[in-house]
Amino acid sequence: MAWQGVKAMGITTPRHLALALALALVLMSWTTNASNKRPQNSGIDKNLNVIDRCWRLDPLWRHHRQRLARCSVGYAGKMTNNIGPGVTRYRVTDNGDDPMNPKPGTLRYGATQIRGKVWITFPKDMNIKLHRPLLVSSHTAIDGRGANVNIAGGACIKLLGVTDVIIHGLRIHNCQTQETVEVMGPEGHIIRIDYPDGDAISVISSTKVWIDHNTLYDCGDGLVDHMRVTVAFNYFGPDCDQRMPRVRQGFAHVVNNLYQGWGLYAIGGSMNPSVRSEANLFIAPDAGRKEITWKLRGKGGSEWNFGSTKDVLENGAVFTQTGDVGLEPHYNPAVAWGAGEALVMEEVQVSPPQPMEIRIKVVCTSLCRSDITAWQSQANATMFPRIFGHEAAGIVESVGQGVSEFEEGDHVLTLFTGECMKCKQCTSVSSFSEYTVVHSGCAVKVSSIAPLEKICLLSCGVAAGLGAAWKVADIARGSTVVIFGLGTVGLAVAQGAKLRGASQIIGVDTNPEKSEKARVFGITDFINPNDCDEPIQQGWGLTVTLGVPNVKPEITAHYATFLTGRTLRGSLLGGWKPKSDLPSLVDMYLREEIQIDEFITHNLSFEEINKAFDLMKEGKCLRCVIHMPK
Structure with missing residues (x-):
C-alpha cells in the first residue's frame, strides 16, 4: 500500500522514496479509500498522525463521521459548530x-x-x-x-x-x-x-x-489569501505553480506537508507575513526555481518572518530564513473538550516566555481532586476546552526578559497561586502538558537532588494538608482533631496533626476501604457517617475548610453560632507563602521528616491520564503520578 501511494506521487529515486516512507507516519493518505483496505486492529494507533489517530481507531467511524470535527488542529480550533443538532x-x-x-x-x-x-x-x-x-x-x-x-x-x-x-x-x-x-x-x-x-x-x-x-x-x-491558518498533512504537487499557501498580513504554521516540485514558489507572502515551516518534505523540481519561498516587499512594508525547523530539503531545495525565525517547541497537552469527557491528546505550539515568564518542561504531574471537580464542572464555571493540572514538578527550559530568580536547568514546583495573591498572572497554571508557560511568580525553585516524581505532590495537596494543620489550625499537643474526607489532603492533615502530637485523630469518610490506609498517616479512629443517624457530639472550637466543594459552594450560618465561640476559617494552600515556605517542605522530605511516598498509589504514563481520572472518580487511588515523555 505504501509503495503504491509513493509510486503514484512520482517519487522514483531511492532517497526520495526513503524520505517519503519516513514521513508516511505524518503525511496524509492521498488515496482516501485506503482505510477500507487496511485490516482492522493492525496497530495503526501507534503510527498515525494526530488527526488520523483521532478517528481511525474507531472501527465504526463511518457511523460516527462527525467525530472528525473534534480532530482538527490549528487556529480554527475544534470544528464543533459543524456538528450537533x-x-x-x-x-x-x-x-x-x-x-x-x-x-x-x-x-x-x-x-x-x-x-x-x-x-x-x-x-x-x-x-x-x-x-x-x-x-x-x-x-x-x-x-x-x-x-x-x-x-x-x-x-x-x-x-x-x-x-x-x-x-x-x-x-x-x-x-x-x-x-x-x-x-x-x-x-x-x-x-x-x-x-x-x-x-x-x-x-x-x-x-x-x-x-x-x-x-x-x-x-x-x-x-x-490565508490570514491565520495551519496547513497540515497535505500533498502539493507536482505542477502546482505557487501559493501553497501565500499569506497576506497574517501568520501560517505549515507543518507535515509534502511538496513535490513547484513553479514560481511553494510558500509566499506580502505585507508583513509570518510563516513557520516545520517538518515538511520539499522536493525541488529538476529544472527551474529551487527557492521554496517568495516575499513581496512593497506598500505594506518590508518586515516579514520566514522560519524553518526540521524541514527536509531535497533535490537542491533552498529555504531562505529571515526575520525572527525562532520556533517554539510543540507539546502534547491532554485537553478536556467538555464537562466529564475523556481528555484528548492534542499537539499545540507553546509560546515562548514573555517578560517575567518562564517555560517549564514538566517531568511529573499528579491528579488533584480539584481537577476532577473542575473537569466535571460541579464547582467552577463551565469553560472548555481546557488544559487542567496544577500539581507538578519540572525543569526550567527557558526564561523571559526580566526574570532573575530562575535560569535554565533549575528544578521547580509549579504554584497555582503566587505569593502576591492578586494579579492574574499568579492564578493560572496548566500542567497536564509536556511544557507549560507560567509567570515567574507561579513557580518556586527547589533542591535539584529531590526526586521530582515525589515532590510534585508538595505543589498542592500534601502541602495544603500540612499547612492546614500547622499554620491555620495550629494544632497543639494533646488536641483532638476530626478530619472529614480522607483523600490526599485529609490524610496530609492527619500527618500534620500526628507530628504536632494530637492525642486523638478521628477520620470521617464514606469509603470504609480508606480506614486501614488512614492509620498509616496517624488516624486513630475511623467513622463512616452512613452508619450514624445523629451527630455524635455537637462540639465547639475551630473548623478549618479547605479543598474545592463538589456542589453548592455557598454556606449559611446563624450569627449566634459565632457568638458562642465557634470559628470557621478558610485555608488556601495551607496558609503557606509558596516561594518562601515550600522549599523547606522539600528539605523536610529529604530529611525523612514528612511522608510523601505513601500518598502515591499509582505511577502512570501521560498517555494513561484518563485512567488516572477513572481511578480517582471511583475512589481507588490517593495520588496518581503522571510521568511525561522524556
Whole structure:
C-alpha cells in the first residue's frame, strides 16, 4: 500500500522514496479509500498522525463521521459548530454540475443550496468536473473519507466570506483558469467571480476553515489569501505553480506537508507575513526555481518572518530564513473538550516566555481532586476546552526578559497561586502538558537532588494538608482533631496533626476501604457517617475548610453560632507563602521528616491520564503520578 501511494506521487529515486516512507507516519493518505483496505486492529494507533489517530481507531467511524470535527488542529480550533443538532447528512450521488441551477445529488447542491449545518459524503469513488468555481456555504463539511474523490479538469473551490468549513480528503487537480463567470452561490445568491485563475482552494475573508489531508496538484495556485491558518498533512504537487499557501498580513504554521516540485514558489507572502515551516518534505523540481519561498516587499512594508525547523530539503531545495525565525517547541497537552469527557491528546505550539515568564518542561504531574471537580464542572464555571493540572514538578527550559530568580536547568514546583495573591498572572497554571508557560511568580525553585516524581505532590495537596494543620489550625499537643474526607489532603492533615502530637485523630469518610490506609498517616479512629443517624457530639472550637466543594459552594450560618465561640476559617494552600515556605517542605522530605511516598498509589504514563481520572472518580487511588515523555 505504501509503495503504491509513493509510486503514484512520482517519487522514483531511492532517497526520495526513503524520505517519503519516513514521513508516511505524518503525511496524509492521498488515496482516501485506503482505510477500507487496511485490516482492522493492525496497530495503526501507534503510527498515525494526530488527526488520523483521532478517528481511525474507531472501527465504526463511518457511523460516527462527525467525530472528525473534534480532530482538527490549528487556529480554527475544534470544528464543533459543524456538528450537533440540526445537521443535514448529504450524500453526493451525481458527478454532474450545473453552476446556475444545481441539481439534487450533486456536490454543488449540497455545498451551496442546503441551509444550516451540512455534512457531505461520497458513497463511491467519483470524478467531478466543476464547470465554474464551487462557492461553499458556511457550516459545511466536505468529507472525502472512504472514497477516492477527484475534483479535476475544470474550476475548483472558493471560500468567500464564510465560516466553519471543513474540506477533508479530496484530490483537487488540473484546475483551469476562466473568464469572468457567474455562479449560484449560498442562499440562492448569484455571485460574479472575476477571472478565476486556477486556484485549487481559494480562501478569502473567511474564518474557522479547516483544510487537511487533501492532495492538490496541476493547478495555478494551491492555497491563497490565508490570514491565520495551519496547513497540515497535505500533498502539493507536482505542477502546482505557487501559493501553497501565500499569506497576506497574517501568520501560517505549515507543518507535515509534502511538496513535490513547484513553479514560481511553494510558500509566499506580502505585507508583513509570518510563516513557520516545520517538518515538511520539499522536493525541488529538476529544472527551474529551487527557492521554496517568495516575499513581496512593497506598500505594506518590508518586515516579514520566514522560519524553518526540521524541514527536509531535497533535490537542491533552498529555504531562505529571515526575520525572527525562532520556533517554539510543540507539546502534547491532554485537553478536556467538555464537562466529564475523556481528555484528548492534542499537539499545540507553546509560546515562548514573555517578560517575567518562564517555560517549564514538566517531568511529573499528579491528579488533584480539584481537577476532577473542575473537569466535571460541579464547582467552577463551565469553560472548555481546557488544559487542567496544577500539581507538578519540572525543569526550567527557558526564561523571559526580566526574570532573575530562575535560569535554565533549575528544578521547580509549579504554584497555582503566587505569593502576591492578586494579579492574574499568579492564578493560572496548566500542567497536564509536556511544557507549560507560567509567570515567574507561579513557580518556586527547589533542591535539584529531590526526586521530582515525589515532590510534585508538595505543589498542592500534601502541602495544603500540612499547612492546614500547622499554620491555620495550629494544632497543639494533646488536641483532638476530626478530619472529614480522607483523600490526599485529609490524610496530609492527619500527618500534620500526628507530628504536632494530637492525642486523638478521628477520620470521617464514606469509603470504609480508606480506614486501614488512614492509620498509616496517624488516624486513630475511623467513622463512616452512613452508619450514624445523629451527630455524635455537637462540639465547639475551630473548623478549618479547605479543598474545592463538589456542589453548592455557598454556606449559611446563624450569627449566634459565632457568638458562642465557634470559628470557621478558610485555608488556601495551607496558609503557606509558596516561594518562601515550600522549599523547606522539600528539605523536610529529604530529611525523612514528612511522608510523601505513601500518598502515591499509582505511577502512570501521560498517555494513561484518563485512567488516572477513572481511578480517582471511583475512589481507588490517593495520588496518581503522571510521568511525561522524556
